[in-house]
Amino acid sequence: xxxxxxxxxxxxxxxxxxxxxxxxxxxxxxxxxxxxxxxxxxxxxxxxxxxxxxxxxxxxxxxxxxxxxxxxxxxxxxxxxxxxxxxxxxxxxxxxxxxxxxxxxxxxxxxxxxxxxxxxxxxxxxxxxxxxxxxxxxxxxxxxxxxxxxxxxxxxxxxxxxxxxxxxxxxxxxxxxxxxxxxxxxxxxxxxxxxxxxxxxxxxxxxxxxxxxxxxxxxxxxxxxxxxxxxxxxxxxxxxxxxxxxxxxxxxxxxxxxxxxxxxxxxxxxxxxxxxxxxxxxxxxx
Ligand code: AMP
Ligand code: MN
Ligand code: MN
Ligand code: MN
Numbered sequence: 001x002x003x004x005x006x007x008x009x010x011x012x013x014x015x016x017x018x019x020x021x022x023x024x025x026x027x028x029x030x031x032x033x034x035x036x037x038x039x040x041x042x043x044x045x046x047x048x049x050x051x052x053x054x055x056x057x058x059x060x061x062x063x064x065x066x067x068x069x070x071x072x073x074x075x076x077x078x079x080x081x082x083x084x085x086x087x088x089x090x091x092x093x094x095x096x097x098x099x100x101x102x103x104x105x106x107x108x109x110x111x112x113x114x115x116x117x118x119x120x121x122x123x124x125x126x127x128x129x130x131x132x133x134x135x136x137x138x139x140x141x142x143x144x145x146x147x148x149x150x151x152x153x154x155x156x157x158x159x160x161x162x163x164x165x166x167x168x169x170x171x172x173x174x175x176x177x178x179x180x181x182x183x184x185x186x187x188x189x190x191x192x193x194x195x196x197x198x199x200x201x202x203x204x205x206x207x208x209x210x211x212x213x214x215x216x217x218x219x220x221x222x223x224x225x226x227x228x229x230x231x232x233x234x235x236x237x238x239x240x241x242x243x244x245x246x247x248x249x250x251x252x253x254x255x256x257x258x259x260x261x262x263x264x265x266x267x268x269x270x271x272x273x274x275x276x277x278x279x280x281x282x283x284x285x286x
Contacts, residue, residue, distance in 0.1 A: 025059065037064030070171050143155045246274040
C-alpha cells in the first residue's frame with residue numbers, strides 16, 4: 001500500500017502550472033507514477049482531460065483540486081481528492097473562490113507600478129492559460145522573464161509576499177465551506193503542505209481541530225514543500241490527530257519545480273495512506 005507510487009498534488013496550465021493536463025499525465029507516467037491526481041487551484045476544468053490521459057496511459061486517477069482558504073489571517077490550501085467532478089455545490093464554491101482573482105491581480109499590478117514595474121498585469125496575463133485563474137505565479141514568471149529577478153523564488157521573496165509591493169490581502173474560502181464542498185461531493189479533504197504556514201502552535205492546533213470537526217480526514221506529509229524533518233514532524237501530527245497521510249510533489253513546471261513528479265520518499269509504514277480511504281473513488285485503466 002505505502003509503496004504505491006502515488007502523486008496526489010500537481011498543477012497544469014489550467015491553473016499555475018506550465019504543462020497541459022495531457023503533457024503532465026505523460027510526464028507523471030514516465031516518472032513511474034501509478035496513481036495520479038491533478039489538483040489545479042480552485043478549478044476543475046482540467047479534470048476530464050487529466051483522467052482520460054491517465055487512463056489511456058495505464059495510470060490510475062483520482063479527481064483533485066487545491067482550494068484557497070483564509071484561516072486565522074493566513075492563506076491555507078486544502079486539497080480535495082476523489083470527489084464527483086460534477087457536484088453542483090463544489091463547482092459553485094470553486095467559482096466563488098476564483099471570482100476575485102482578476103481584481104486582485106489588477107491591485108497587485110498597481111502596487112508593482114508604484115515601485116517602477118510597469119505593465120505587470122498585461123505581462124502576467126501573457127503566461128495565463130486560463131484567464132479566470134491569474135495567480136501570483138504568473139506575475140513571478142513575468143518578472144523573471146523581464147529580468148527583474150533571477151528566479152521565481154526571488155520574486156516571491158522581494159515582491160509577492162506579505163508586506164511586499166505586489167502583495168494584496170485577499171479573502172478566500174472559509175475552512176468549513178471548503179471541507180464541506182469536498183466531502184459533500186464524496187471526496188476526502190487534505191491539509192496541504194502544513195509546514196508552509198506561519199502559525200503559532202495554538203493557531204496550528206486550531207487549524208487541525210477545526211479541519212477535523214468539519215470532516216477533514218488527511219494531511220499532506222510527503223510534499224515538495226517539506227524538509228525531511230518536516231516530513232517526520234507531520235507524520236507524527238497525522239498519528240496524533242488520527243488523520244490519513246498524503247503524498248504529492250506539488251509539481252508546477254519542469255523549469256521551476258524543485259521536486260519531480262513521483263520522486264518523493266514513500267510514506268512511512270505506520271501512516272494510513274489517504275488512497276486507502278479512497279479505494280472506491282480511484283479510477284482504474286480498463
Ligand atoms: P495565489 O493563489 O495567486 O496566491 O498563488 C499561490 C501560488 O504561488 C502557490 O500555489 C505557489 O504555486 C506559488 N507560491 C506561493 N508562495 C511561493 C514562494 N514563496 N515561492 C514560490 N512560489 C510560491
Ligand atoms: Mn501553485
Ligand atoms: Mn499550495
Ligand atoms: Mn499546489
